């Protein structure tokens with residue numbers, strides 16, 4: 625059994641290493657809770673390099689909570705375009721609006737903060753500890769990996785209830801004088817040193833206290849059961865152009881996958897003729913011959929689209945269904961397009 629002193633030594637080693645070695649990232653140069661909140665939402669499921677330009681754009685375009693709270697939805701989605709997981713920005717806007725209207729600021733209280741729309745335990749712990757120095761657990765995949773190795777925790781990290789075990793572990797270890805460096809130190813260690821494969825144990829500041837390292841088991845942890853395979857769905861897209869050079873686009877429903885974004889008409893079939901019939905029927909159109917333009921796969925969390933895209937000409941404008949319309953190429957640029965639609969647009973119209 626280790627005495628409790630090891631926890632103090634572990635904390636010191638981690639926080640000192642973090643203060644010395646942390647990467648210089650734009651959100652680490654601010655203590656503005658609202659800006660830190662933006663960065664934490666953007667960083668979920670997204671790489672640091674990808675987030676940086678979006679973070680800079682958002683904090684310049686929406687420097688205060690009220691700027692984001694009341695920004696037009698279409699504009700907000702446009703500024704988020706390319707980051708994916710669009711429900712994040714909708715929830716962020718709702719949460720920021722609620723915080724602004726209720727408190728006039730980001731509340732310095734994890735319980736109140738977590739009641740806001742879209743704020744889960746990870747975001748709450750990260751923002752409260754980093755912005756306000758409140759000791760709160762911020763447990764993400766990186767943190768679970770590091771702590772499963774340091775403490776030899778063998779619970780399956782895919783199971784939602786396992787998070788509690790790690791949250792308790794963090795609260796047992798956390799540096800109460802500098803919870804910000806402690807939480808960020810764990811995240812940084814997971815991102816740069818204690819990596820999923822071949823962790824760089826010889827460079828690790830907490831190696832002396834790492835049980836997995838001492839038992840030579842670091843690559844066995846964390847325990848992670850296989851996720852269910854994603855469902856593969858065929859998707860035939862038909863980009864239809866009318867005689868005046870306009871293209872037909874549809875707006876997706878306001879809820880669910882890629883909510884509210886624009887796309888070329890598509891059908892869930894691998895048969896182009898069947899797709900053409902369905903789309904022509906939907907918009908009252910006569911379509912000319914189909915020309916294949918591009919094929920690709922697009923991977924979502926639970927689903928893979930196998931996309932085959934075709935171009936076709938229409939003799940007249942038909943009777944476009946609700947939430948759809950004809951657009952010139954330059955007008956399409958101002959719509960919010962998900963990445964699969966952009967790929968089709970680039971193939972049929974050009975970038």
Ligand code: SF4
Nearest residue numbers: 818825828834837842
């Ligand atoms: S010693 Fe190795 S396994 Fe342990 S925390 Fe450090 S990098 Fe991870």
